[in-house]
Amino acid sequence: MIISGNCSISVKKDLFELEADFDLPAKGVLGIFGHSGSGKTTLLRCLAGLEKKVQGNIRFNDQIWHANKKSMSAQNRNIGYVFQDSRLFPHLTIHQNLDYGIKRSGTVNEQNKKYLIQLLNIHALLERFPRSLSGGEKQRVAIARALLKRPQLLLMDEPMASLDDTHKNEILPYLERLHDQLNIPIIYVSHSLEEVSRLCDEIIVLEEGKVTFKGNITQALSSKSSPLVNTECSIAVLSAKVINTDSEFGLSGVITKSGTLFQVKGELRKGTNVRLRIHAVDVSLCRSKPIDSSILNILPAKILSVVEETACEVLLQMETNKDIILARISKKSFKKLQLKFDMEVYVQIKGILLQTDRV
Amino acid sequence: MLSYLGPLFLTIKLAMITTIILIVIGTPIAWWLANTKTKIKPVIEAFVALPIVLPPTVMGFYLLIFLGPNGGLGSFWVELTGQPLTFSFLGLVIASVIYSFPFVVQPLQGAFETVGKDLMEAAHTLGAKPLDAFFSVAVPMAKRGYLTAFILGFAHTLGEFGVVLMIGGNIPDETRLISIAIYDHVESLEYTEAHVLSLILIGFAFVSMLMMFFYNYKNGKQ
Numbered sequence: 001m002i003i004s005g006n007c008s009i010s011v012k013k014d015l016f017e018l019e020a021d022f023d024l025p026a027k028g029v030l031g032i033f034g035h036s037g038s039g040k041t042t043l044l045r046c047l048a049g050l051e052k053k054v055q056g057n058i059r060f061n062d063q064i065w066h067a068n069k070k071s072m073s074a075q076n077r078n079i080g081y082v083f084q085d086s087r088l089f090p091h092l093t094i095h096q097n098l099d100y101g102i103k104r105s106g107t108v109n110e111q112n113k114k115y116l117i118q119l120l121n122i123h124a125l126l127e128r129f130p131r132s133l134s135g136g137e138k139q140r141v142a143i144a145r146a147l148l149k150r151p152q153l154l155l156m157d158e159p160m161a162s163l164d165d166t167h168k169n170e171i172l173p174y175l176e177r178l179h180d181q182l183n184i185p186i187i188y189v190s191h192s193l194e195e196v197s198r199l200c201d202e203i204i205v206l207e208e209g210k211v212t213f214k215g216n217i218t219q220a221l222s223s224k225s226s227p228l229v230n231t232e233c234s235i236a237v238l239s240a241k242v243i244n245t246d247s248e249f250g251l252s253g254v255i256t257k258s259g260t261l262f263q264v265k266g267e268l269r270k271g272t273n274v275r276l277r278i279h280a281v282d283v284s285l286c287r288s289k290p291i292d293s294s295i296l297n298i299l300p301a302k303i304l305s306v307v308e309e310t311a312c313e314v315l316l317q318m319e320t321n322k323d324i325i326l327a328r329i330s331k332k333s334f335k336k337l338q339l340k341f342d343m344e345v346y347v348q349i350k351g352i353l354l355q356t357d358r359v
Numbered sequence: 360m361l362s363y364l365g366p367l368f369l370t371i372k373l374a375m376i377t378t379i380i381l382i383v384i385g386t387p388i389a390w391w392l393a394n395t396k397t398k399i400k401p402v403i404e405a406f407v408a409l410p411i412v413l414p415p416t417v418m419g420f421y422l423l424i425f426l427g428p429n430g431g432l433g434s435f436w437v438e439l440t441g442q443p444l445t446f447s448f449l450g451l452v453i454a455s456v457i458y459s460f461p462f463v464v465q466p467l468q469g470a471f472e473t474v475g476k477d478l479m480e481a482a483h484t485l486g487a488k489p490l491d492a493f494f495s496v497a498v499p500m501a502k503r504g505y506l507t508a509f510i511l512g513f514a515h516t517l518g519e520f521g522v523v524l525m526i527g528g529n530i531p532d533e534t535r536l537i538s539i540a541i542y543d544h545v546e547s548l549e550y551t552e553a554h555v556l557s558l559i560l561i562g563f564a565f566v567s568m569l570m571m572f573f574y575n576y577k578n579g580k581q
Contacts, residue, residue, distance in 0.1 A: 050480050074483040081484035087477055091499045100495070104486030149486055 001202050001216070002026040004153075004185060009046050009056035009066065018042050018209040024060055024153070025185040031200030031217070032189045033228065039209040040189045041084075044157050047187065048081050049074035060153060075104075080146030082156040086138040088130035094141050095126040101149035113148060119181065120144045120174055136167035140174060147182070154178075154186045160195065175199055176355060193228060197221060197235050197277050198355060203228075222324035224317060229307050234280035234315055234326045242268045251296075258322035263296045264354050277353040280315060283327035286346045287337055297349040301325065303341055318347055325349070365532055366540035367559060373448070373536065374516040377455040381463040381512050382505070384456075389467035390497070394476065408461050415458070415521025422454045423526045446528045451536075454526055455516045463512040470504020471497060503578060510571045514564055 004026035011018045018039040024030070024047075034040040045051040047058065049065065049072060058066035065072045080101075088097050098117075102108060117123050120140040130138060139159050146154060159175070160168045172195070178186065179199055190196050196203060196217070203220045205213040205227050213226050220226045222236050240254040245267045252268040254276070255261050262276060290298060301320040308315040314334045318325045325347060339345070392404065410418060426433045426444040432453075436444045444450040474497045482492035498505075520538040527534035529543065537556055544553035 048484055050483070074480070075486050075488055079484060081481070083477070083481065085477070087481035089478060089481070089496060089500075091496075091502075100482070100487075101485035104491070145485065 001028070005058070005060035007043075007047060007056075007058045009043075009054050009058060011042060011046060011051060011054050013042070016209050018046075020204075020206070020211050022204050022211060022214055024187070025202055027183065027185050028201035029179050029186045029188050029199050031196045031203040032187065032206060033191065033193075033196050033203055033220075034206035035191055037208075038206040040191075040206050041157055043206065044155050044187065044189050047153075048079055048155055049077050050081075078150075078152045080149060080151035080154045082139070082142050082146050082154070082159045084158045084161050086130075086135075086142040086162075088133075088138055088141060088145070090130050092129075093126070094122065094128055094130065094133070097130065097141060098126075098145050098148055101145055105149035107150050109150070112150065116144045116147055119177060134167065135163045136170040139163065139167075139171055143174070143178070147178075152184060154182070154184055156186060156188045158189055158191070161191075172198065193221075193233050193235060197237050198275075218324070222317060222326060224305055224307055229315070229317075229326070234307075234328060236278045236280070236325045238276045238278070238323055238325075240274050240276055242270050242272045242274060244270065256321070256323050260299065260321045260323045262349075262352060264352050266354070275355045277355075278325055278349055279351065279353070280326035280328040282349060282351040283318070283325060284348045284350070285316070285318075285327055285329060285333075285337065285339065286348060289346050290348065293348060295348040295350060297352065299347050299349070301345060301347045303339060303343045303345060305341065318345075320347065364556075366535050366537045367556065369448075369532060369535065370517055370537040373451055373455060374513045376452055377459060377516045378463070378509055378512040380452070380456050381459060382509065385460070385463040385467055385508065389464045390471050390493070392464070392468045393471035393474075407464050410458050411461050415519065416525060418458060419454070419522040419525025422457065422522065426450050426453065426526060445526050446530060446534060448533050451523060451527045451534055454522050455519060458519055458522050459512045459515045462515045463508040466504045466507040466511060467501065470501035470507075473504075474500045503575060506574055507571060510567050514567050517560070517563070 001023065002025065003023045005024040006022070007024060008021040016039065020043055032040045032043060042051060046054050054066060054071065055068065056066065057068070060077075063072070063077075065077055089100065092100065098113070102113070117126070120143060122137070122140050122144055125133060125137055125141065130141070133141065143159065160171055163171065176199065188199055200217050202216050203213070204211050205220070207227065213220060213228070215223070215226070217237050218239070220228050222229065238256050240256045240262065242252050243255050244253040246252065247267055250265065250267055251263050252266060253261060253263055254274055264274070264276070268274065299320045301318040304317040304319050304324070306314055307317050307326070309331070312331050313328055314331055316327045316329065316339070318327055327347060392400065423445060424430050428434060428437050428443050428445070433444045436442070444453065478496050478500070479492050482496045487495060518538060519536070520542070523534065523536050523539055527536065527539070529535050529539055537560060541553050541556050544550070544556070
């Protein structure tokens with residue numbers, strides 16, 4: 001990770017204490033992951049300058065945002081903030097909402113405005129008032145409004161938490177586009193592993209006000225020391241590049257940095273960077289190479305460890321080349337196949353979720 | 360013939376001046392009350408609300424002492440200008456400001472409380488300094504509160520009687536307000552004049568209230 005600053009702070013609140021020390025990225029998306037009450041929103045508010053009684057230091061680029069008790073006020077930090085509840089000004093039209101930040105930043109850039117209105121697809125909403133917008137539309141406007149003042153850092157506080165699944169799926173593609181097309185770093189607070197695995201490059205995990213893990217997303221989702229591994233929806237994330245396409249069957253071949261080959265759906269342009277997400281429940285194991293399986297992606301792998309055991313299931317950490325994949329299988333099969341540490345097996349991957357244009 | 364309308368214009372002038380002063384000094388106080396976390400907030404709120412419950416004569420009595428030539432403000436004023444504050448228009452303005460205070464501060468406080476701090480924070484993250492955010496977000500959002508505050512402050516000052524009687528007396532074009540004039544007309548059995556002034560006041564009060572409720576109705580429908 002290329003570093004643009006550092007945040008080392010502590011905040012005492014009535015019922016809990018937050019302590020965090022981490023680097024701020026210069027590009028890409030840093031996720032702050034935690035359950036509700038873990039202090040992730042408070043941490044983001046500290047970065048924005050909205051929280052009082054903060055102790056410690058925050059430095060971003062060449063600016064000191066916070067040093068001991070001296071704090072730069074929110075309006076002077078060059079940030080964009082997307083709130084969970086969008087917080088559009090109800091007395092202003094969408095257009096006026098967008099202009100609010102532009103006027104105060106002193107940088108008028110019509111081209112940038114047009115670009116963001118198009119990127120977030122809000123052109124048809126400009127003359128309307130916030131109350132007539134759906135939750136998803138409001139959030140898209142809020143994102144555009146935050147970006148129009150040309151911030152150096154975008155802070156997003158669970159921008160999808162207040163939306164239902166349909167609207168989440170409406171917003172996610174826009175967020176992914178932001179990730180790919182903006183050249184400013186984003187700090188993204190979330191309690192959803194799904195979102196984090198789709199959007200974030202780096203991640204810090206907060207538990208009860210303490211940072212329990214920092215690292216890149218692949219490590220965070222697959223290394224045994226990470227608190228994210230033994231969750232309900234364990235998922236592995238791999239970066240890969242398209243190397244060939246198979247137009248007869250509508251498939252593409254992709255390869256990871258360590259040389260693992262996968263076949264994925266869709267004819268993708270050669271050279272495109274993709275992010276592969278593999279749910280642990282979509283991975284099954286065979287002791288010998290299956291020759292008559294319908295599954296396309298069958299790879300030799302080694303069992304690195306048993307991450308978690310419940311009454312009926314085990315979560316295994318597998319290594320193929322240097323890539324880590326998680327597999328959740330039944331305890332019965334685990335015993336029947338006599339699987340154990342360091343054993344060479346084959347993994348069958350039923351489904352690969354794919355995102356293109358990944359750096 | 361219309362000479363007895365003098366008190367009407369004097370009353371409107373007093374109500375206008377009082378309300379404008381109240382909006383100006385009431386705004387920061389209401390904002391502070393809406394946002395403060397101090398433990399003495401209920402004490403301040405109770406103090407602000409006192410004029411609603413106190414009989415006007417009680418307030419008038421203490422204002423008479425306070426504004427009188429021997430009172431705190433009164434003696435200072437006499438020393439400064441040679442004029443007493445009691446039984447003067449200025450004295451009435453001061454008394455009305457105190458008397459109508461809660462009728463302006465309370466609606467404003469309520470309106471500012473609905474604005475809340477969330478939108479102010481959003482304004483700050485978009486680069487607005489506190490005063491800028493206040494005028495560009497809080498004030499326009501509280502416009503219904505301002506309208507209510509203006510009408511209530513104005514109407515309440517219009518109807519004051521007890522306080523005026525205690526500290527204003529009955530000096531034509533100085534302190535002879537409409538409520539005093541009506542009382543006088545009734546006392547001297549000049550029912551026609553009393554009717555004219557009373558009906559004007561009823562009409563005026565109704566139109567003010569109608570404006571307020573109509574505006575709220577229109578806004579509520581949007």
